[in-house]
Amino acid sequence: MPECAHLPRPPRLADTLSRSLQEWVRDxxxxxxxRLPTExxxxxxxxxxxxxxxxxxxxxxxxxxxxxxxxxxAFVAAGAGVSRFRIDRPxxxxxxxxxxxxxxxxxxxxxxxxxLAAARRSKADLSEMKMLLGRMEEALVERRQASELDxxxxxxxxxxxxxxxxxxxxxxxxxxxQSSRVPTWDDEGHACGLAAAAHDEHQAMYRAIADGDVMxxxxxxxxxxxxxxxxLGLAPGERPSRAEHVGx
Amino acid sequence: MPECAHLPRPPRLADTLSRSLQEWVRDxxxxxxxRLPTExxxxxxxxxxxxxxxxxxxxxxxxxxxxxxxxxxAFVAAGAGVSRFRIDRPxxxxxxxxxxxxxxxxxxxxxxxxxLAAARRSKADLSEMKMLLGRMEEALVERRQASELDxxxxxxxxxxxxxxxxxxxxxxxxxxxQSSRVPTWDDEGHACGLAAAAHDEHQAMYRAIADGDVMxxxxxxxxxxxxxxxxLGLAPGERPSRAEHVGx
DNA sequence: TTTACCTAGTTGTCAGACAAGCAGATAACC
DNA sequence: GGTTATCTGCTTGTCTGACAACTAGGTAAA
Numbered sequence: 001m002p003e004c005a006h007l008p009r010p011p012r013l014a015d016t017l018s019r020s021l022q023e024w025v026r027d028x029x030x031x032x033x034x035r036l037p038t039e040x041x042x043x044x045x046x047x048x049x050x051x052x053x054x055x056x057x058x059x060x061x062x063x064x065x066x067x068x069x070x071x072x073x074a075f076v077a078a079g080a081g082v083s084r085f086r087i088d089r090p091x092x093x094x095x096x097x098x099x100x101x102x103x104x105x106x107x108x109x110x111x112x113x114x115x116l117a118a119a120r121r122s123k124a125d126l127s128e129m130k131m132l133l134g135r136m137e138e139a140l141v142e143r144r145q146a147s148e149l150d151x152x153x154x155x156x157x158x159x160x161x162x163x164x165x166x167x168x169x170x171x172x173x174x175x176x177x178q179s180s181r182v183p184t185w186d187d188e189g190h191a192c193g194l195a196a197a198a199h200d201e202h203q204a205m206y207r208a209i210a211d212g213d214v215m216x217x218x219x220x221x222x223x224x225x226x227x228x229x230x231x232l233g234l235a236p237g238e239r240p241s242r243a244e245h246v247g248x
Numbered sequence: 249m250p251e252c253a254h255l256p257r258p259p260r261l262a263d264t265l266s267r268s269l270q271e272w273v274r275d276x277x278x279x280x281x282x283r284l285p286t287e288x289x290x291x292x293x294x295x296x297x298x299x300x301x302x303x304x305x306x307x308x309x310x311x312x313x314x315x316x317x318x319x320x321x322a323f324v325a326a327g328a329g330v331s332r333f334r335i336d337r338p339x340x341x342x343x344x345x346x347x348x349x350x351x352x353x354x355x356x357x358x359x360x361x362x363x364l365a366a367a368r369r370s371k372a373d374l375s376e377m378k379m380l381l382g383r384m385e386e387a388l389v390e391r392r393q394a395s396e397l398d399x400x401x402x403x404x405x406x407x408x409x410x411x412x413x414x415x416x417x418x419x420x421x422x423x424x425x426q427s428s429r430v431p432t433w434d435d436e437g438h439a440c441g442l443a444a445a446a447h448d449e450h451q452a453m454y455r456a457i458a459d460g461d462v463m464x465x466x467x468x469x470x471x472x473x474x475x476x477x478x479x480l481g482l483a484p485g486e487r488p489s490r491a492e493h494v495g496x
Numbered sequence: 497t498t499t500a501c502c503t504a505g506t507t508g509t510c511a512g513a514c515a516a517g518c519a520g521a522t523a524a525c526c
Numbered sequence: 527g528g529t530t531a532t533c534t535g536c537t538t539g540t541c542t543g544a545c546a547a548c549t550a551g552g553t554a555a556a
Contacts (some may be wrong), residue, residue: 013540014306037260049541054507058262062310070507071548085333085420087413101413103362108414112356165335165349166356171332182408231510260508286537297510302538318538319517 013048014055020046021056022065025076036066036074077161097102099180100234106173107225108152113170114221117160118209125160131204132156133199140199147181153202157209157221180232194231201227250431261296262303266292269304273324284314284322309483316482335424347428349481354421356472358402362453362469366462373408377454380404381447381482388447391438398451401450405469428480442479449475 025036037045042053057074060066065083068074083143087102119124134151139146151174158170184194208216273284290301305322307312312332335350365373367431369446378400387394399422404417432442449472456464 027265042504051302051540051542054299055303058306059310062307068507071505071550073506083419098413101411104409104411105413105417108360108364108469109356112360116352122556163349163352165346165353169333169353235397254523288537299509299511317518319536320535419541485518 013052013108014059017042017046017048017049017052017056018059021025021060024150025065030076032076032078034076036076038073062111084173099177100229101171102176103225103229103232103234106177107229108224109166109169109173110157110225111218111222112167113158113161114205114217116158116163116166116216118212118214120162120215121212125156126210128156128159129153129209133202133206136199136202139185140190140195143195145182145186146195147178147185150181150185150198150202151178157205160209181228183229184231189231197227197231198220198224256368260308261300265290265294265296265300265304266307268440269308280322280324280326282324283320284324284465286321304485319384333420345472347425347480350421350424351473351477351480351482354425355470355477357414357421358405358415358473359466359470361409361414362457362465364414365405365413366457366460366465368410369408369457374454374458376404376407377401377457380448381454384447384450387433388438388443390436391419391443393428393430393433394443395433398429398433398446398450399426405453407488408457429476432479437479445475445479 021036021042030036036042036057039050039057041055043050046053057066057068061068064077066074067077078188092120132149136146136149136153139143139149154174155167158167161167183189184198189195201220205217205220205224208220256268269284278284286297287301287305290296291298294301305314305316309316313323314322316322333389362479380397384394384397384401386392387397401475402422403418406415409415431437438445449468453465453468453472453474456468
């Protein structure tokens with residue numbers, strides 16, 4: 001049975017405790033620099049051993065929530081909880097709740113990045129994109145998996161913005177939705193024309209960026225992400241609870 | 249001596265070990281799913297106790313690099329190293345290298361968020377924004393510090409998108425440039441009219457969002473971020489190395 | 497008043513133990 | 527022979543107790 005179903009594992013004590021501690025800090029509205037209870041107090045309060053408490057605190061430390069000093073105690077760190085950005089979704093969920101939000105975030109980024117890329121791209125950037133497009137064309141003919149090329153194409157666009165931070169953010173986002181890009185390029189995706197559609201959209205993005213047409217690049221990128229979301233079965237863009245909204 | 253100089257603390261064993269382990273994984277080019285050495289092996293190899301090894305692994309786990317399963321071992325996690333997004337700049341750097349990139353990322357996000365907010369805002373969202381604008385107006389008259397209100401206003405716009413992920417991302421970004429927002433609202437900022445300028449731009453954003461004018465909202469947000477960058481002395485938007493670029 | 501020391505409390509590290517979970521081998525059953 | 531149950535060794539998860547390193551604050555000596 002090579003099909004790994006990723007059953008929900010029983011939660012670790014340290015994991016649970018680190019969450020509880022996080023809530024505890026938030027509920028008590030502890031400010032930066034405030035001291036947390038000592039390890040011994042936490043042991044008694046939660047009924048676990050010191051090893052568990054220490055692992056929980058180590059996790060919070062890794063997350064940038066707290067800072068510990070030997071002989072003094074643990075303290076709420078400066079800028080607690082916002083030193084890193086994380087996207088947590090139910091394990092392995094490739095569709096449904098949360099994915100829509102991720103795609104919307106990505107759509108915002110990609111359209112802005114395409115706009116910048118159209119304004120700043122160099123010849124080298126363009127030839128890199130064209131090379132990747134060519135290899136995707138091959139994959140399309142041979143009906144091969146090419147989600148890595150897909151990813152690389154989007155990264156090449158980000159690189160053309162000359163902003164390394166945007167590249168890193170795209171790498172991050174790419175990893176988040178990597179699994180959701182596979183269905184476009186698998187056997188069924190080729191058969192249904194999903195791969196061909198994605199390729200057409202990529203070409204449109206390339207043309208706009210090569211032409212230096214910033215608005216067209218933005219529209220092409222936004223359209224590509226919109227279409228990608230729809231290929232995954234996400235409803236086309238609209239949101240619930242419109243009743244409360246103001247007019248149109 | 250209240251001046252806390254933040255001396256470099258001696259590194260913890262677990263901290264050092266987690267770094268070593270990370271390098272070890274990279275040097276050996278372990279792929280996703282590959283197994284790490286057992287805790288006992290690591291204890292012997294690095295000459296530390298199991299508690300230290302466990303804390304180091306817990307840290308890697310928190311960072312999303314590895315995944316452990318009781319009775320099996322520790323494995324390199326899928327998408328290792330890109331499960332979190334971090335912006336690292338030299339400590340406390342409020343201007344100069346890197347900040348320009350951060351502002352550009354923020355500008356992309358804000359303009360897209362403002363556009364969505366203009367399309368989806370509810371009456372409650374609008375009254376929240378108006379309340380914050382009113383309090384900023386007071387602060388403007390009384391020449392008070394109001395960077396928290398500034399932050400809250402931007403978060404209110406993000407909330408109007410109905411996408412909690414965008415709100416979280418704005419919280420994250422806000423923490424990154426928090427220190428850079430202070431100069432606008434300090435004594436000198438009030439004197440030079442920086443605070444007044446920011447307030448005008450905020451009002452323009454509010455009007456566009458209230459009118460439901462998506463394009464005006466995008467332009468207002470982009471303009472606000474552009475102006476904010478210029479208030480900090482960042483050169484107005486253009487990039488180096490244009491020589492290589494392709495025409496205009 | 498200043499300095500040195502002492503002490504209680506806290507985190508960092510160590511060592512050993514048992515429980516829980518897993519994979520593969522072995523033995524029992526049809 | 528093929529299938530199922532059990533056993534065994536290994537690994538991680540958790541517990542316990544102990545000592546070292548470090549800190550703040552109080553106390554005694556200079």
